[in-house]
Amino acid sequence: MTVLSMQNIRLSLGETPVLDDISLHLNNGEFVTLLGPSGAGKSTIFRLLTGVLTQDAGHVTYDGNPLAENPQRFAFMPQRDALLPWCRVLDNLTLGLEVRGFTRRAARERVLPLLDDFGLAGFERHYPAQLSGGMRQRAALLRTVVQGQPVQLLDEPFGALDALTRTQMQTWFEERWRTARWTTLLITHDVREAVALSDRIYVLSPRPACIRAEIAVPAQRPRLGQPITTEAHALEAHLLDILLNQTGET
Amino acid sequence: MVQPLPRHPGGGLARGIPAALSLLSAFLIWEVYVRLSGISPLMLPAPSRVLSQIVLNRTMLWDNTIPTLRATFAGFALSLTVAFGLSIMLDFMPRVRRALFPIFVVSQTLPLVAIAPLVVLWFGFDLTPKVLLVALVTFFPMLVALVDGYAATDPEIENLLRSMGATRRVIFRRARLPSAMPYFFAGLRISITYAVVAAIFAEYVGARAGLGIVILNAKNSFRPDLVLAAVVISSLLTLILFTCTALIQRAVLRWRDHGDGA
Ligand SMILES: Nc1ncnc2c1ncn2[C@@H]1O[C@H](COP(=O)(O)OP(=O)(O)OP(=O)(O)O)[C@@H](O)[C@H]1O
Ligand SMILES: [Mg+2]
Numbered sequence: 001m002t003v004l005s006m007q008n009i010r011l012s013l014g015e016t017p018v019l020d021d022i023s024l025h026l027n028n029g030e031f032v033t034l035l036g037p038s039g040a041g042k043s044t045i046f047r048l049l050t051g052v053l054t055q056d057a058g059h060v061t062y063d064g065n066p067l068a069e070n071p072q073r074f075a076f077m078p079q080r081d082a083l084l085p086w087c088r089v090l091d092n093l094t095l096g097l098e099v100r101g102f103t104r105r106a107a108r109e110r111v112l113p114l115l116d117d118f119g120l121a122g123f124e125r126h127y128p129a130q131l132s133g134g135m136r137q138r139a140a141l142l143r144t145v146v147q148g149q150p151v152q153l154l155d156e157p158f159g160a161l162d163a164l165t166r167t168q169m170q171t172w173f174e175e176r177w178r179t180a181r182w183t184t185l186l187i188t189h190d191v192r193e194a195v196a197l198s199d200r201i202y203v204l205s206p207r208p209a210c211i212r213a214e215i216a217v218p219a220q221r222p223r224l225g226q227p228i229t230t231e232a233h234a235l236e237a238h239l240l241d242i243l244l245n246q247t248g249e250t
Numbered sequence: 251m252v253q254p255l256p257r258h259p260g261g262g263l264a265r266g267i268p269a270a271l272s273l274l275s276a277f278l279i280w281e282v283y284v285r286l287s288g289i290s291p292l293m294l295p296a297p298s299r300v301l302s303q304i305v306l307n308r309t310m311l312w313d314n315t316i317p318t319l320r321a322t323f324a325g326f327a328l329s330l331t332v333a334f335g336l337s338i339m340l341d342f343m344p345r346v347r348r349a350l351f352p353i354f355v356v357s358q359t360l361p362l363v364a365i366a367p368l369v370v371l372w373f374g375f376d377l378t379p380k381v382l383l384v385a386l387v388t389f390f391p392m393l394v395a396l397v398d399g400y401a402a403t404d405p406e407i408e409n410l411l412r413s414m415g416a417t418r419r420v421i422f423r424r425a426r427l428p429s430a431m432p433y434f435f436a437g438l439r440i441s442i443t444y445a446v447v448a449a450i451f452a453e454y455v456g457a458r459a460g461l462g463i464v465i466l467n468a469k470n471s472f473r474p475d476l477v478l479a480a481v482v483i484s485s486l487l488t489l490i491l492f493t494c495t496a497l498i499q500r501a502v503l504r505w506r507d508h509g510d511g512a
Contacts, residue, residue, distance in 0.1 A: 047409065050409060050412060050413035051412060051413070052409050052412060052413075071415065072413065072414065072415035074413060075413075076409075076410060076413035076414075078406045078409060078410050079406070080406055082404065082406045082407050082409075082410045084407060084424070084425070084428070085505055085506075086428040086429075086431070086505045087505075095411075095414070095424070096414045099411060099414040099415060099416045099420060099424070100414055100415060127505045129505070147414070153413075
C-alpha cells in the first residue's frame with residue numbers, strides 16, 4: 001500500500017529552480033532510495049516533507065490525504081547528524097519523543113532497551129563530541145527510529161564516515177532493517193549503498209532535479225557481508241552510467 | 251572508539267603565572283625608578299607606598315568599596331535581566347528587532363562623561379543613578395551577544411526539531427537558547443569589565459561615598475598614592491568578578507570542555 005506519494009512537484013529557491021517535476025511514491029515496509037549527484041536537490045525534497053519548505057506546484061499525499069493534514073508523520077535524520085552538542089547522548093536520544101509529548105521518563109524507557117543493539121551502551125552520559133563518527137551516526141539513527149513514526153527519512157546517514165566504518169555501518173544497518181522493516185526513504189550519492197540497501201531506486205538528475213530512472217532491486221537479502229553478485233555489479237555500473245552521462249549533458 | 255578527554259593543563263592558575271610575573275617585574279622597575287630618581291611621592295608614589303597606604307586606610311577603603319560593589323551588582327543585575335528579557339522578545343519579533351536595534355546601538359555611543367552628570371542630575375546622589383549607568387554600559391554587549399547567539403543556531407538542528415513538531419517556543423528553549431550560551435558568556439565577560447569602571451565614574455560625578463569619591467577626594471588633596479590605592483582596589487574587584495563569571499561559564503558550558511576543539 002502506498003504511504004507517501006509526491007506528484008509533479010516543482011520548487012524554486014529564490015531565482016534558482018531546484019525541483020523540476022518530481023513524482024515518486026513509497027509503499028508500506030519498502031526501502032526506497034533517492035540517488036543523485038551532489039547539489040541535485042535531494043535534501044530539498046526532505047525539507048519539503050518535513051514542512052520547512054512548501055512546493056510551488058504539485059501535490060504531496062500521505063495515506064491518500066494531503067500531507068498538511070498529517071503533519072510530522074516522518075522521523076527525520078538530517079544530513080549532518082545534528083546531535084545537540086550541549087545534551088548528553090541519552091538526552092539526544094529521547095529528544096524526538098520528548099518533543100512529541102512523552103515525559104522524560106517514558107522516553108527513556110523506550111530508548112534504554114535499544115542502547116545495546118545500537119552499540120551505545122555505556123555512553124549515555126557522554127557528550128556527542130566524545131563519540132566517534134560511527135557512534136554519532138548510530139545515535140542519530142536511534143534518535144530517529146525510536147520516535148516510532150511510520151516513515152523514516154534518512155539523509156545520507158553514512159555519508160560522513162570513512163570507507164571502512166561506512167561498510168560496517170551499512171552491514172549493521174541492513175541487519176537492523178531486516179528485522180524492523182522500517183518504511184524508509186534514503187538519500188545517498190553512493191551507488192553501492194543504493195544497490196545494497198534498496199527495494200527501489202529513483203535516480204535524480206542534477207539541479208533542477210527530475211527523476212531520470214526508477215529501478216527495482218529484487219535481489220535477496222542480506223546482501224552485505226558477502227561477495228558482490230554479478231547482477232549487483234551490473235546494476236551499479238548501470239546506475240553509475242546514468243549518473244555520469246547526465247552530468248555531461250547539462 | 252572514544253576520543254580522550256582533553257584536560258585543563260593545570261587550570262587557570264598555571265596560565266596566570268606569566269601574567270603575574272610580567273606585572274611583578276613592571277612594579278619592580280617602577281619601584282627602583284622611584285627610589286633612584288628621588289622623584290617626589292606627590293608626583294609619582296612608589297608601589298610600596300601605595301601598598302602601605304592601602305593597609306593604613308583599609309577601613310576607609312573598605313567602607314567605600316561597599317557602595318561601589320552595591321552599585322555594580324545592582325546595575326549588573328538590572329542589565330542582565332533587561333538584556334535577557336529583551337533578547338527573547340527581539341528573537342520572537344524580528345520586526346521589533348529591526349526597529350529597536352539601532353536605538354540600542356546609539357545608546358552605546360553616548361559618551362559616559364556627558365551622560366553621567368545628567369543622570370545624576372535627574373536621579374540624585376543615591377544609588378539609582380549609579381545603577382542606571384552601570385546597567386546602561388553593561389547591557390549592550392550582553393544583548394548583542396544573545397541576539398547573535400540565537401541567530402547562530404544550526405539551522406539543521408532547528409529543522410530537525412520542526413520535523414518533530416516542535417513549536418517556536420520549544421525550538422527556542424531546546425536549540426536557540428543553549429546555542430547562544432557561549433556567545434552570552436563572551437558578552438558577559440566584556441560587560442563585567444565595564445561594570446566597576448562605570449560605577450566608579452558615576453560616583454566620581456556625584457555621590458556621598460564609594461571608590462569614585464575616594465579618588466575624587468584624593469585627587470583634590472594631591473594624594474596620588476591614595477588615588478592609586480583606590481585604583482588597585484577597583485582592579486581587584488574587576489578581577490574577582492571576572493573570575494566568578496569564568497567559573498560560572500565553566501559550569502554552564504561543561505559540554506564544550508569535551509572534545510569539540512572549542
Ligand atoms: N536558499 C537557497 N536559495 C537558492 N538556492 C538554494 C538554497 N538552498 C539550497 N539551494 C540550492 O539548491 C540545490 C539543492 O540543494 P540540496 O541541499 O537539496 O542538495 P543535495 O542534493 O542534498 O546535495 P548534497 O548531496 O550535497 O547534500 C543546491 O544546488 C543549492 O545550491
Ligand atoms: Mg543534501
